[in-house]
Amino acid sequence: MKAIRVHRHGGPEVLVYQDVDARDPGPGEVRIRNRAIGLNYADVYYRTGEFPAPSFPFTPGLEGAGEVVAVAEGVRDFAPGDRVTYYCPVPGAYAEEHVVPAHFVIPLPDSIDFATAAAMTVKGLTAQYLLHRTFRVESGHVVLVHAAAGGVGLLLTQWAKHLGATVIGTVGSPEKVAIARRHGCDHVIEYRTEDFVARVKEITGGEGCHVVYDGVGKATFPGSLDCLRRFGCFVSYGTPSGSIEPFDITTLAIKGSLHATWPVLPHHLARREDVLAMSESLFGVVASGAVKVPIHARLPLAEAAEAHRRLESRQTTGSTVLIP
Numbered sequence: 001m002k003a004i005r006v007h008r009h010g011g012p013e014v015l016v017y018q019d020v021d022a023r024d025p026g027p028g029e030v031r032i033r034n035r036a037i038g039l040n041y042a043d044v045y046y047r048t049g050e051f052p053a054p055s056f057p058f059t060p061g062l063e064g065a066g067e068v069v070a071v072a073e074g075v076r077d078f079a080p081g082d083r084v085t086y087y088c089p090v091p092g093a094y095a096e097e098h099v100v101p102a103h104f105v106i107p108l109p110d111s112i113d114f115a116t117a118a119a120m121t122v123k124g125l126t127a128q129y130l131l132h133r134t135f136r137v138e139s140g141h142v143v144l145v146h147a148a149a150g151g152v153g154l155l156l157t158q159w160a161k162h163l164g165a166t167v168i169g170t171v172g173s174p175e176k177v178a179i180a181r182r183h184g185c186d187h188v189i190e191y192r193t194e195d196f197v198a199r200v201k202e203i204t205g206g207e208g209c210h211v212v213y214d215g216v217g218k219a220t221f222p223g224s225l226d227c228l229r230r231f232g233c234f235v236s237y238g239t240p241s242g243s244i245e246p247f248d249i250t251t252l253a254i255k256g257s258l259h260a261t262w263p264v265l266p267h268h269l270a271r272r273e274d275v276l277a278m279s280e281s282l283f284g285v286v287a288s289g290a291v292k293v294p295i296h297a298r299l300p301l302a303e304a305a306e307a308h309r310r311l312e313s314r315q316t317t318g319s320t321v322l323i324p
């Protein structure tokens with residue numbers, strides 16, 4: 001089968017499209033023919049070496065959607081032909097087929113097509129736990145979402161709005177302002193040209209937000225802490241602009257008895273019942289139309305390098321899917 005392989009860390013050019021052998025599923029595993037593969041910022045980290053490579057050469061990619069082609073003996077929940085979507089904690093999805101632990105495989109409702117599933121599984125499950133488990137967003141809350149026009153960002157903004165929050169989004173270009181607004185942002189700040197802390201204070205009448213979802217990192221820290229009201233919650237969940245410098249924990253006291261956390265998806269998916277409950281919650285808001293899954297680019301799998309170039313240079317909005 002065809003797959004993207006990485007033989008050494010480096011720029012997008014190290015993503016090589018080549019032939020590899022498909023393998024049979026081992027105990028507890030399911031083999032899936034990918035119909036669509038999701039692009040995630042973490043794929044960049046595995047490529048550059050910021051996240052450790054599983055081995056060399058390796059196939060990147062953390063999510064896909066397609067049909068089950070084989071199951072290991074003893075796997076009861078799936079059978080060949082089933083429509084599924086999946087997250088995989090060990091990369092390997094940039095391929096025509098992938099073998100995944102059944103634990104992370106999710107039955108796909110007929111109403112959701114494969115591209116939509118691949119565009120929303122990692123990003124949507126992340127939005128689900130950020131809004132419902134990390135901090136419980138409720139009607140009346142004021143929420144700040146950084147990189148609001150991004151993959152996770154556009155799902156977070158729509159879902160937070162659906163929960164009754166006032167949503168403030170930051171974005172990196174004028175074109176992204178319109179996109180963020182269309183997806184539920186009440187206020188949009190261009191944080192490359194505007195002082196986002198001053199603007200948040202102005203919008204909230206000096207009060208600040210209940211929660212900041214920060215998937216940007218170095219460029220928005222410590223400003224994000226200054227956007228919070230007393231007892232507010234700083235949720236750091238990604239660092240495309242670079243890692244946050246270590247900071248003194250008493251900063252949280254000084255800035256208003258704040259809470260700060262860095263959650264990750266694999267911890268939230270550690271129990272099978274949570275995989276199913278979180279995906280049911282996600283499929284529910286998508287089926288009702290409350291959250292639309294914005295697929296703003298579809299590229300052939302062979303063009304994964306181009307997809308990485310666009311993601312790293314901040315050209316993408318919403319989700320990008322790769323089609324094998």
Ligand SMILES: NC(=O)c1ccc[n+]([C@@H]2O[C@H](COP(=O)([O-])OP(=O)(O)OC[C@H]3O[C@@H](n4cnc5c(N)ncnc54)[C@H](OP(=O)(O)O)[C@@H]3O)[C@@H](O)[C@H]2O)c1
Pocket residue numbers: 039040041042122123126147148149150151152153170171172173176215216219237238239240241242263264265266311312313314315316317318
């Ligand atoms: N913790 C978890 O469980 C978890 C799970 C999924 C994703 N994540 C993280 O969530 C974040 C968003 O992921 P995504 O896949 O949806 O990506 P994305 O938001 O679609 O793309 C990244 C965005 O970050 C912004 N950005 C700011 N500074 C940047 C810089 N120096 N270089 C590149 N981009 C920069 C850009 O938006 P602007 O131009 O608008 O600034 C860019 O479009 C990533 O950090 C990812 O690692 C975490």
